Amino acid sequence: MNWEKEAGRLADRVADPDSRWLAPVATVPRHELVPRWWEADGTGAWVLRNGADDPAAWAQAAYGDRSLVTRVGPLHADRAGPGDRPEGLPTSSATLPSLVVRMLRHGRLGDGLSLLDLGTGAGGLTAYASRRIGDHLVTSLDVDPYLTEAAGVRLAAMGLLHPTFVTADATTRVPGAYERIVSTVGLPAGPGLRPVLAALVPGGRIATTIGRTSLIVTGWKHNDGDVVGVVERDTAGFMLTRSGDDYPPALTGLFALARTSEGETTGIGRYPVVDVAEAWELRSMLEVTTPGVESAFETDGETRTAYLVHPDGSWARATAEWTDPPEVHQGGPQRLWGALERVRNRLNTEGSLPLLGARVRITPDGVVHLSRGGWRGSLGDR
Template sequence: MDWKDHARRLAAEVARPDCPWGQAVAVTPRHTFVPRWYERDQEAGGRVVRDGAADPDAWLAAAYGDTTLVTRVGALHADDAEPGTVVTSGASTSSSTLPTLVLDMYKHAELVDGSRTLVTTGTGYGTALACHRLGSGLVTSVDIDPRLVASATDRLASIGHRPETAVCDLTRGPLPGEYDRIVSTVSVPTIPAAWLRALRPGGRLVTTITGTGLILYADKTPDGGARGRTSYEPASFMGPRHGDDYEETVPASVPEEAKNSDGEVSASRHLLVFVPETWSIRSMLQLHTPGIEHRERWYPDRSHTVWMTHPDGSWARAHATAPREAPTVHQGGPRRLWDTLEDILDRLNWLGQLPVYGARATITPDGTTTLSQGGWTATL
């Protein structure tokens, strides 16, 4: 299959011609790492498993587009499913990240010749790019899933890359070595102390914070902690998991209560917001109240309902009868989730921005991470 022109086109799209990362994209066969993937199909009512070998043109178009390709939903990897299988529920649990975002993470890491670097595995495509830039001997690639590590190791070897690979829970450690750079394309709720122990003096870590749109980069300090910033560019990755699938965190009774109970009723001061669609609001809310789950529904008459639920039993339901009408809000449980959201919206309307992007990051040796900007602080 003639893939090289497609790879060169993708490289021209995502990087400057003289950039070493562009050169890596131009010579790396991404399709090798994604022989099958999930694609949303409205008619089928879910995600459908696509098989590249059965449709080479679609395979090339998908693999060499600057887009994320989901390769695992729940516990079912696309490689293990029959082509055409339809999955109607479950969260994405592995993917091949869009190349632009992989390169952004590597650019934040400021990789240079000789940087011994730890990366996360996934399909292995990002590992291949790092191997091309640094050489396989300087790259270690880890994942919690033995099946992903094994398949990525084989696919990397098939194109001449032989980095060290290992099955490892990146959030808990220990990590298999010492590194100048740690680049995680798995989000973390806070910086694992294992990363700080594995970083060499002056080394840099780059990751995203779970549930937010924040890229965080920080350099190790002499006391064993680290200092850095959140990037001004938003991004997010899948959160960590410790088994085949993500565990349910909100009891089933809470969404049921949010759907049917009256609770405390009020009129909102703001138009209806669905938090996952807003980078800065989503980040600010997650930092204040981690773990909120969000759902929404549009109705044929253009009315709109959003729900917020939390593992502690708190819930909120807001319903607007028209797109530009302030919603009626119902809330219950130990916390008033919508009130917290409205405080954030007040701040955004008053100041025109939220302080989450470009914030200073201070990390103690045990991983406690504090963000600050102006008079605002948040500890993860």
């Protein structure tokens, strides 16, 4: 494989000709970070891909601007056999390079400034940052010991011998102190964010997404411990921070109830059925107004059905033919489809939601306070 040529093409795609990130992307053999990966086969099943079996497909995958899933549930692609068919959600990936570069830009890295990379994954961000500012300034943290070990070995083979790799749960402990923190996992607002904030030195800068949202939050830490910044006019869909070997089980019982129950109320919705997980701004605003909601979506091409469930026992099901007004069934203490429609009302009335560009203040307790004009919202205080 002529990886130098492929990496050069990738660099030209994801960085401008005068960018300081052009050379790091062009000089990292990304295929070595992802020798095996999982691909969805279109039926919901995961199929193992081994790069060495098809070098052309390996090059196309590794040097395309795409994310590659490297772990599903607790099963790493590196450790899987040809017949393995894991079930569950992706739990680690090699993030698409253009998004890695965008997050590094949001982080405002600089010469001599220490960096914490939260969410080692395949090691791509650590590799790019090490090329740019020097590997001795970079620390990479992940909850998965295999990921930190594998990334360390693979980066060392590239001549990057000095990044520090730490295995820890960032929601409970972040060793060290850093002048820059860039996270490629969605950090939880509230108590789980406290250890990360404590590891950022006064005057330091953080760039992260907030869990269950697509919001990229950046800010500078003040001497009083507050981090003050903005919601960038940019979005990202990172995996949630994990505290263990896999994500906690989804609210499967409630989803089953939502699929079959008549519910306590039945009505006609105002707007067409939407896949909430893919409607990033709607999903983000729903997390602000009704935190903790999980969603699912099904379609056979004509009939579209969306489900919302909440840990308090609330659920909603909306079904319609294509763009027709949906029939909505709801149960539990909250009316979740009503909460979603209030967000959509605001979007349609005002033409936008007040999230992107909002001012941010993150207090040491991990609560994310948002404001824009006369609007106020928060994450992590409930």
